[in-house]
Amino acid sequence: MEIESQEELGPSLLRQLKESGSFGGGDCDLIETHISWVVLAGNRGWKIKKPVDLGFADFSTLELRKHFCEEELRLNSRLAPEIYRRVVPITGTVDQPQFDGSGEIIDYAVEMQRFPVGRILSEMIGTTQVENRHFETLAEDVAEFHQSVSTAPADSRFGSPEKVWTPVAENFEQLKLRISEEHSLKVLARVEQEAEREWQTLEKLVSLRKQEGFIRECHGDMHLGNMVLLNDRIRIFDGIDFNEELRWIDVICEVAFVVMDLEHRGMSHEAVLFLNKYCEETGDYHGLRLLSFYASYLAMVRAKVAAIRRTQQSEDDQEPDRKEILPLMELASSYFHDRPRKLILTFGLSGSGKSYFSQHLVGPLRVIRLRSDVERNRLNEAKQLGENVYSSESKEEVYRHLRRCAESVLRGGMSVIVDATFLDPEQRKPFFELASEMGCELVILQFDAPGSILKKRVAQRQQDGNDASEADLSVLEKQQREFQPLSETESPFAVRVDTTLDRKDCVEKVVSEIHRGG
Template sequence: MNSELVQSLLKPTPYSHPCSTMELIETHISWIILTGDFAYKIKKPVNFGFLDFTSLSARKQYCEAELNLNSRSAPELYIEVLAITGDAAAPKLNAITNIEQDGVIEYAIKMHQFKTEELFSELDASRSLTFEHIDELADRVATFHRAAPTAPENSDFGSPEKLLMPAEQNFEQIRERLSTREHLEQLAHLEQWTLSTFAILTDTMRQRKANGYVRECHGDLHLKNITLFNNKVTLFDCIEFNDGFRWVDVMSDMAFLAMDLEERGLHAYSNRFLNHYLEETGDYEGLKLLPFYKAYRAIVRAKISLFEMEDFRDQPDVIEILWKKYQSYIDLAESCSALPNRFILTMHGVAGTGKSTVALRLVDKLGAVRIRSDVERKRLFEFNPYKHPDRELASKLYSEEATALTYKKLAVLATHILNGGLSVIVDATNLQKWQRDVLQDVADEHGVPMVIADCQAAVSVIQTWIQQRENTKGDASDASFEVASRQMKTQDKLEGDELEKTFVIHSDIMEETNELVSEIRKHLL
C-alpha cells in the first residue's frame, strides 16, 4: 500500500496548491515528496529496534513530535501535520483536526520546501561551503544548546548505563551484517576500545549530567540536516523517535557534526567549528569525551549505511557506494582510538601584531584548539567577551590579580584540551616570563613540547591594525595603541632556552605562517 500511496502522491492531484515539480527523496526511514513550494514527509512503517514506526498511531505520534521539536530550531520551516485519507490510489490531504481517526490511512508533515543546493551537504559538494558558514553554524549550535532544557536529575537520560546500551546494540547490528574476517576483526577491536574507554569515562559522564550538560539536543546533527533557509543557517530534522538519542550530553551532539565534517575530508572546517563552538560555550572540559563521542557517532552512521544497503539489493552501484561509506565511517571511528601527538603553542607579541589572525590560521591548518585570554578574562567576570568594558570595569579586568586569574584559567583549559587528545594554541600576549612559565608547567606536566610563535610587525602596521580593529564590532580585544606602546617597554624579552623553541612570524607575511605549519608538522606531529 505504501509504495502505491507514494506513487499517487507524486502526482499533482492530491494537493490544493500548484505543483511546479514532483520529486521523491527516500531515506531508510522516510519518503519526502517535493512539490515546488512545499515538501511532504511520510514515515516508513519500519522497525529497527531503536525506532518503531510499524503502527499508524506511532507514525502519527512521531509526526507530531517532529513538528514540535523542530520548532525549536526551524520554526519557519515546519508548517503542520496532515492526515491522508481516501485510499492509496486516490489520497487526500486534510487538516488533522477535521478528520475522524478511522478514515486516516497515513500522516505527513508539511514543510516549506527549500533549495536542495542550499543544504550544507550540497554546499560541500559544490565547494560553496565557507568559513563564514561554519562560524554562523557554530554560533547557531551553541545558542541552541544554551537554550535546550536540562535533563532532570532523577531521569536516566545521559546516564552512562543509558549510553552503553545503544553503543553495544550498534556493534551487534553491524556484526550480523558483516561476513569477512578482516572486517569482523576491525569491529571487534573497535568494540573493545569503546568498552574500555567507556569504563574510564563513566565518572566523567555522571559528573557532566550533574553539572547540567545533558540536555534536549538535536541528536542527528550532520550536514544533510543543516540548510540555509531565508539566508539563515537552520538546523532541522532532529531526532524525534527516540528520546534517549535526543537527550544527550551537548558534547555528543557537537561531536556528531565535527565527525561528519571530518568524514567528508573537511578537517579545517571541523577544526574551525570546534574552536568557535568552544569559544562561545567555554565547555573545554567536555573535550575529554570528544574522541569517544566522535567514534560513537561514526559507528552509528556506519550502521545506517549497512541498513540502507538492504533497500538497494538490486542496485549494485548504490551498494558499492554505501559500502565505501560504511568503511569510511568505521575507519574514522578507529582513528579516534589512536594515541595523538600533542603540543602547546603559545602566541607572543604586543597588542596589534596579528596574533589572533595567525592563531586562527594555525587552527584551520593544524587541528589544534585555540584559547584566547581576551575571551576567558571577560568570561571570569561574566562579561560579554565581544563588548568593551567601561573604565571602572576595565580597571578590574586588567588588574594584576585579574591577569593572574586569567592565566590560571588558561592553564586549566589547556589541561582539559590536552586530556581530550588535542593540541593547544594559547592566544595571548605572553609578554611576561611568569606567564610563559605557567604554560610551560602545563606542558611539562603532560609531557608535551611547547613552542612559541613570536608575532612581529612594524609600529606603523600595529597602529593601523589596532585602529581597524577599534572600528570593527565584535572583536574581543580592548587594547589600544597606547597599551601596545606600554607593552613594548615593559615586556620580558625572550631569551635562553625560550629562543630555541621560538618561531618568528611577521604577521603580514602569509608564507611565514605556512612555514611555521610545516615546521610543526615536521617536528611535532
C-alpha cells in the same frame, strides 16, 4: 476512519491526495523511508508518518502520529523555522481525502517549505559554494542552539553512564552479525577493545557532565545529509522526534557527529574550524575529553547503517566491506590513537597580530585556539574577576583559567594555541610545566612589529569596536614599559613572526616552521 495499515495508506491515500489536487497539481516526487513518506510538489513538501511500530519508532495509532507530527514541528522549528510550516490534518476518507477539510480526520502530515534541488550539504562538498565561513557560522548557530534548549534534570534517565555505554556495546554486537570479511572482523574487534579501554577512563566524566547540565534536548541526527544551504547559511533539519533517548544527549556528542562526518568526507580543515568556533562560543573545552569517544561511536553507527543497507541489496549490487564499512571502522579506530600534540603560546604586545595570525593557524595546524580576550570576558560575565579585569589578580586568574582549558584540549588529544600576550615569565612558566606533564611539544610564536604599527592597530581596533580585546593605548604603553624578552632557556622554543610581511606568506612560513620543528 483511521488508517490502520501502511498497505492501505501507501497505494491509495497518496494517489487520491494527488488526484484531488491536494499537492497543488503538477508533478509530485515521492521519497519513502522505513518510517515515512515525503511528497514533494511545487514549493511545498508533506511528510506523512507510516502507521508502523518498529520498536524504536511507534506510529501505529492516529493519536501517536499526531503527537509525533507535532513533535517534529516543535523540534525542527528550533533550527529551521523557515522550512517547517505546520501540522495539517488529512480529512475525509482514504478514497476522498483532502488536507485540512471539514470531514473526519484520518491522518496528519507535516507541511514544509521545499528547498531547491542540490542544496543538501552532503551533495555540495567540494564545490566553491561552500566556504570556511559557512562552517564557522554553523558553529555559532549550533552553540546558540545548545545554550537555549532544555536541560535534562540531574535525576532524569537521560545521559547516565549506562545510557551512554549500552548503545555503544549493542552497536558492536549488531555489526558482528552483518560483516564477514576477515580483515573487517579484526578491525571491528580492535575498535571494540579500544572503546572498552577508553570507556574505563571516561565513565566518571560522563556522570559529571550530566550533573553539570550538559545533557540537553538536542537535534539528535546532526550530519551533513540533514543540512541545507539556504540564503548563504547552513540550516539543519530532520531532527529526531520519534525517540527521546536519541536526542537527549551530551551536547559534545552532537558536535562530534558533525566533526566525524566532515572528517569522513575528507574535510578535516573544516572540521577543526567548526569545532574551534563552537568551543570559543560556548567555552566547553572540558567536553573535548569526550569528543573522540563519541566520534568513534558515531562512525561505527554509520558503519552499521551501511552494513544494514548492504544486506538489503541483491548480491550483485553489494559492495565489499572495504568500499564503505571498513573506512568508517578505520576512522572510528583512529580516534583512539595518540596523535602528536603541540602546546603553542603567542608572545607579543597588543596590536602585534597575535589574534589575526593565530586564527589563521587553526585550520592548517588543526589546533584549538584559546583567546585570552574571549576567556577574560567570559570570566568577567560569570563574575569571577574583580572590578578591574586588567589588575594583577585578574590577570593571574585569566592565565590559570587558560591553563585549565589548554589541559582539557590536550587531554582530548588535540593541539592548542593560547592567544595571550604572555609578557611575564611567570605567566609562561605553568605552560612549560603543562607541556612537560602532557609530553607534548611546546612552541612560542614571537610576534614582532614596530611601535608605530602597534599604536595604529590598537587605535584602529578601538575605533572599530568589533573585537573582544579591550586593550587601549594606555594598556599598550604599560606593556611596553614592562616588556621582558624571552630568556635563554625559552628562546630555543621560539618561532619569530614578522607581521609587517605579507600576511598569507607569513602564515605559510610559520606553519612550515612549526611542522618542521615537530
